[in-house]
Structure formats: structure tokens, C-alpha cells
Amino acid sequence: MRIGLLAMSGIRAHDPALLALGLTLPGFVERSKQVAALPSLGLLYLAAATPPGHELAYFEASEDRAEPDALYDCDLVAISTFSAQIFEAYSIADRLRAAGVKVALGGLHVSVLPHEAAAHADYVAIGEGEHVWPQIVEAAERGAPRRTFRASDAAPVDVARLPVPRYDLLHDRPYNRFTVQTSRGCPWRCDFCASTVMLSQRYRKRPVEDVLRDVIAIRRLRPSAFLEFADDNTFVDKEWGKELCRALAPLGVKWFTETDISVADDEELLELIASSGCRQLLIGLESPDSSALEGLELRSNFKARRALDYESAIERIQSAGVTVNGCFILGLDRHDTSVFEEVREFVERTQLFEAQITYLTAFPGTPLYTRLEREGRLLEPGRWDLCTLFDVNFQPAQMTPQELRTGFYGLSERLYSSAALERRRASFHDRLRARQRERAALRANSA
Numbered sequence: 001m002r003i004g005l006l007a008m009s010g011i012r013a014h015d016p017a018l019l020a021l022g023l024t025l026p027g028f029v030e031r032s033k034q035v036a037a038l039p040s041l042g043l044l045y046l047a048a049a050t051p052p053g054h055e056l057a058y059f060e061a062s063e064d065r066a067e068p069d070a071l072y073d074c075d076l077v078a079i080s081t082f083s084a085q086i087f088e089a090y091s092i093a094d095r096l097r098a099a100g101v102k103v104a105l106g107g108l109h110v111s112v113l114p115h116e117a118a119a120h121a122d123y124v125a126i127g128e129g130e131h132v133w134p135q136i137v138e139a140a141e142r143g144a145p146r147r148t149f150r151a152s153d154a155a156p157v158d159v160a161r162l163p164v165p166r167y168d169l170l171h172d173r174p175y176n177r178f179t180v181q182t183s184r185g186c187p188w189r190c191d192f193c194a195s196t197v198m199l200s201q202r203y204r205k206r207p208v209e210d211v212l213r214d215v216i217a218i219r220r221l222r223p224s225a226f227l228e229f230a231d232d233n234t235f236v237d238k239e240w241g242k243e244l245c246r247a248l249a250p251l252g253v254k255w256f257t258e259t260d261i262s263v264a265d266d267e268e269l270l271e272l273i274a275s276s277g278c279r280q281l282l283i284g285l286e287s288p289d290s291s292a293l294e295g296l297e298l299r300s301n302f303k304a305r306r307a308l309d310y311e312s313a314i315e316r317i318q319s320a321g322v323t324v325n326g327c328f329i330l331g332l333d334r335h336d337t338s339v340f341e342e343v344r345e346f347v348e349r350t351q352l353f354e355a356q357i358t359y360l361t362a363f364p365g366t367p368l369y370t371r372l373e374r375e376g377r378l379l380e381p382g383r384w385d386l387c388t389l390f391d392v393n394f395q396p397a398q399m400t401p402q403e404l405r406t407g408f409y410g411l412s413e414r415l416y417s418s419a420a421l422e423r424r425r426a427s428f429h430d431r432l433r434a435r436q437r438e439r440a441a442l443r444a445n446s447a
């Protein structure tokens with residue numbers, strides 16, 4: 001069969017005022033360019049798990065009706081999508097099916113709402129795709145009737161046996177940023193999280209030599225590639241993290257990842273992260289104030305506990321030479337209109353190299369969604385297209401939706417202006433130099 005792999009690409013946001021603002025703010029523009037340049041790792045994993053004897057091609061659609069014509073020559077098309085682009089994916093699927101192409105849908109959103117997806121697909125996949133995808137290919141080949149495949153009905157996916165994602169399918173594309181997974185899942189359970197937890201609960205890390213094998217495969221394709229680890233929380237296991245960094249260091253790659261604030265607790269790890277080519281750690285701080293984070297992490301109140309120590313933790317990480325992209329969620333239940341100034345002050349005080357602000361977003365399948373639905377606080381239930389992190393679709397507890405938006409616009413202007421960006425960057429480098437001088441002096445004294 002000829003099999004097409006369709007990624008819904010680009011970023012989504014609908015609020016016209018924010019879009020107009022975003023286009024003029026350097027901080028937004030920079031990240032949007034980077035984001036637009038990442039392929040779908042999920043589809044590359046499916047490609048690697050495809051039984052032999054089929055012809056594979058990777059495609060992208062940046063919006064509804066943007067699907068390439070060549071998709072219509074396929075026998076089977078696998079579409080991977082998150083919530084924000086699900087309706088676009090459904091209409092592309094409907095058109096493909098009307099033209100006689102078999103369609104399989106999977107991914108985070110579809111795994112949570114398989115009944116919704118089933119109306120638009122021949123085959124629906126729930127959960128991780130590596131073991132169900134070969135079954136879907138086989139079903140399509142036989143012309144088997146429509147059905148849903150559950151990863152939980154197959155053997156569990158062993159992350160110590162993952163194949164190299166088929167990066168080679170991207171050989172003729174302009175990508176210079178690639179994703180690699182070093183781990184799947186996260187030990188914490190934040191009520192808003194809609195990542196791997198939607199597929200499987202457990203946190204699993206991969207053998208370091210397999211990660212290296214994947215990095216080398218990317219480098220073979222694109223020697224100067226920048227790597228983003230598509231993990232939920234890379235440095236949960238500090239000793240394994242050190243092993244990973246030691247293995248990456250000789251390759252001279254530049255990389256970025258997401259992790260939690262506890263990375264600051266281990267000085268040796270920080271040094272290894274810095275010396276192995278890490279350009280930035282993205283850390284979900286969520287709010288500067290611990291009280292706003294009470295109960296948000298459901299297992300052990302991790303976020304509220306750690307917020308007490310955010311400032312010194314950020315200082316430790318950044319003075320090891322690793323920039324922090326601190327993420328803040330606006331509209332948590334304890335946030336009133338004072339939160340915008342609070343975040344601005346915090347970013348200024350800590351001189352976070354980068355700050356990311358998003359709205360509290362109720363993704364389907366999350367405990368947050370269930371709670372806001374129960375409390376009648378979803379403004380337009382079922383509007384999955386508003387699950388962009390940049391559109392408000394809930395009634396905040398202590399503000400009107402418009403107050404939340406207005407505060408967000410104002411904060412965006414202050415955080416992402418050229419002047420603010422330059423100030424933070426200069427301050428990072430100044431502090432780093434000062435810290436390096438201090439260390440050199442200490443070493444000289446103790447010698």
C-alpha cells in the first residue's frame with residue numbers, strides 16, 4: 001500500500017487582538033518560527049513501526065483545506081493531531097474518505113475522545129501507537145471494517161526497544177530542528193496536564209545508548225540540527241540524567257528540553273547539562289506565588305511545595321550557564337488581576353532568560369476539564385479548537401474573561417518587547433560572568 005503520514009503543522013491561536021499583538025512582539029515571533037519548524041515525532045515512530053512492503057510518505061497540513069493533493073493517491077492515511085487542530089483534521093479525514101482513501105486517527109485528543117473521532121475515521125487508535133499501528137496497516141490491507149484499536153489490548157510499549165524514528169522521511173524538507181524522546185511520562189500529575197498522561201500513566205526513561213543512536217541518525221541527515229527533547233520531564237532521575245549528558249557532550253549538539261525545578265538541587269547535574277550543549281531548560285513554574293499552586297499537582301502538591309524555593313533555584317540553574325524558560329499559567333483559581341504585575345515583577349527580579357505565558361486551558365480528559373465542566377465554568381464546551389493555550393474558554397474564579405485577556409495582552413507587551421528581552425539577556429550574561437569570576441577566585445584561593 002501507499003501510506004501517507006499527515007501532521008497537522010503550524011501553531012494555532014484565534015484571539016484577533018493577541019494575534020495582532022503577537023506579530024509585533026519579538027519574543028512571540030521568535031518562538032513561533034521555531035515551533036513552526038518541528039516535525040511530528042509520533043508519526044515518525046509509526047513509520048518506523050510499519051510492517052515492510054509499504055511505501056511511506058510524510059505530509060503536512062497547516063490548516064483545513066491545506067492538505068497536499070498527493071494524499072489522495074494514498075491507500076491509507078494516518079493523521080496525528082492535538083486538540084487545537086482536531087476539527088481541521090476531521091474535515092480533511094472526511095474529504096479523504098469521501099475520495100476512497102482509508103483514514104486512521106490517533107494521538108492525544110483522539111485517545112481521550114475516541115467516539116468523537118470514530119465518526120471521521122476508518123480506524124481509531126487509543127494510546128501509544130507503536131503496537132496498534134501495524135494492526136491498523138494490516139486491517140486496511142485486508143479491507144477490514146471500521147474499528148477502534150486500543151494500545152491496552154496489545155503488549156505494553158517497551159521504551160527500551162523503540163526503533164529509530166524514520167527521520168529519513170524528512171530528507172527533502174527544510175527542518176533544522178528535530179525532536180528526540182529520552183523519556184515518556186512524568187511522575188507528577190498536574191490537574192491541567194494533557195501530555196503523555198493521556199496515553200499512559202507511567203514515567204519511563206529510555207536507555208541512553210538508544211537516545212544517542214537517534215541523535216546520530218538525525219546528525220547524519222542534518223549535521224547542524226538543533227534538538228528538542230519531546231519529553232514531559234527529562235531530569236526526573238538525576239543519575240540517569242548525568243549519564244545522558246556525559247554521552248551527549250562529545251557530540252557537540254545543541255539541545256533544549258522540559259523538566260521540573262528539582263534539577264536545581266544537583267550541582268553536578270547542572271554542570272553536566274551546561275557542558276553537554278543545553279541551550280535552555282523549559283520549566284513549568286506556573287505561578288510565582290506558592291498559594292496559587294496549592295493542590296494543582298495532585299500526587300504530593302509538588303508545585304506548591306517547590307514554589308517556595310523558585311528564586312534561588314532559578315539563580316542556581318542560570319548561574320551554571322543554563323538559561324531558563326519559565327512558564328506561567330494565567331487564570332488559576334487564586335489569580336486575581338494582581339497576578340499580571342506579580343509575574344512581571346518575578347520575571348524582572350529573577351531575570352529569567354525567557355518567560356512563557358499561557359492561559360489556563362481545559363484540555364479534554366484532564367481533571368481540570370472535569371472540574372470546570374462540573375462547576376459550569378466552560379464558556380463554550382466542546383470548542384476544542386480553542387485549546388491553543390492562547391484563547392480563553394473558561395470563567396476565571398476571580399476575574400472576568402475580558403480582564404484575564406486584557407491583563408495578558410499588557411503582560412505580553414511588557415515581557416516580550418525588544419527592550420525587555422535585551423535587558424534579560426544582558427543580565428543573564430552579566431550574572432554568569434560574575435559567577436565565573438567568583439568561582440575562579442575561589443579556586444585560586446583554595447590552590
Ligand code: B12
Binds near residue numbers: 011081
Ligand atoms: C514537540 C511538541 C510540539 C511541536 C511538534 C508538534 C507535532 N506536530 O508533533 C510543536 C512545537 C510544533 C507543537 C505545537 C503545538 N503544540 Co505541542 N507539544 C509538543 C510536546 C513537547 C511533545 C510532543 C511529542 O512529540 N510527543 C512524543 C510523540 C512520540 O508522542 P505523540 O505525538 O503523542 O504520538 C504517540 C501517540 O499519541 C500515538 N499517535 C499519535 N498520532 C497518531 C496517529 C495514529 C494514526 C496512530 C495509530 C497513533 C498516533 O502514537 C505515537 C507514538 O506512541 C508536547 C508536550 C509533551 N511533553 O508531550 C506538547 C503538546 C503536545 N502540545 C500541545 C499544544 C497545545 C500545541 C499547540 C496546539 C499550541 C498552539 N497554540 O498552536 C501546537 C499544535 C500545532 C501542531 N502543529 O501540532 C499540547 C497538546 C495538548 C492536547 N491534548 O491537545 C501539549 C501536550 C503541551 C501542553 N502544553 O499541554 N508542539
